[in-house]
Amino acid sequence: MSHGITEGNSFAFTTGAYGNRPTFVLTRRRVDDQHEITLYELVPEDIATARQERFDRAQKSVKITVCELSETIIGDHTPSELPGADDTAYDWDGWSGIRIATLRGGAFNEVSFLIESTFRELDLDPEIVCTGDPASVSLTEAAGVRLSIAFRAMKPMRRRDRLRAIAKGVDQMSLGECYYWHAKARSPNSPGGCKALRVLLADHI
Incomplete structure (x- = not known):
């Protein structure tokens, strides 16, 4: 497998490790008069705790932030009830959210x-989380x-041209x-x- 950038934008969405259950939530909030967008990974609590402990033992500068599932979502909903989820009412007892990163300002725009x-690949309206009122969307793995x-990759960056290059480069992967890269980054x-x-x-x- 090549690990550089490939040509074209199309990519396949396949069944994830937990079947068709959504395993990520994307949430936009307004904080201190500024919009910010946060990506969370949804995992069983024992897996979240184990991952957190592995990072703590490694004593790396990157720490894992585990959240209650309700903290990842705008409103009183489960991930199964958000846009982007299928029609299955999954049981979410014992699940947590791991905060991947929060982007704001130029990074949010890019x-x-x-x-x-x-x-577009998911047939979802991006305006749900890019504009309008605060909202959450469930995502496939x-x-x-x-x-x-x-x-x-974008979290610590400030230059708009480099932020844009990251977004476009990932889009082409x-x-x-x-x-x-997900395995290496986590x-x-x-x-x-x-x-x-x-x-x-x-x-x-």
Whole structure:
């Protein structure tokens, strides 16, 4: 498998590790008169705790933030009731949210390009989380993985041209490449994963 950028925007959305259950939530809020957008990964509580402990043992600078499921969603809903979910009423008892990253300002504006592209593949209206009132959307594993590597890479960046390069570069990646970078970026044993992705896509160290 190539780990560079491939041609074309199309990518397949396949069944994830938990079947068709949504495993990511994207939420836009207004905080201190500014819009911000946060991506959460949804996992069983024991898995979230185990991942948090692995990072703590590794004593890396990156820490895992585990949230109550209700904290990840605008309104009194479950992930099954949000736009983007299928019609199955999954049982969410014992599940938590892991906060991937929060983007605001220029980063929010630039990641909107990738959100729009990803939502088109899912037949979702991107305006749900890009404009209007605060809202949450459930995402499939594949869509969440694609957005997660962009959110992680863009989080510390400020230059608009480099932020834009990250969004466009991730948009052009194959699904296999997204999973590759997702694995590197979320591993406590690979602290340079996000840095390597920023170098690859935006020549940013």
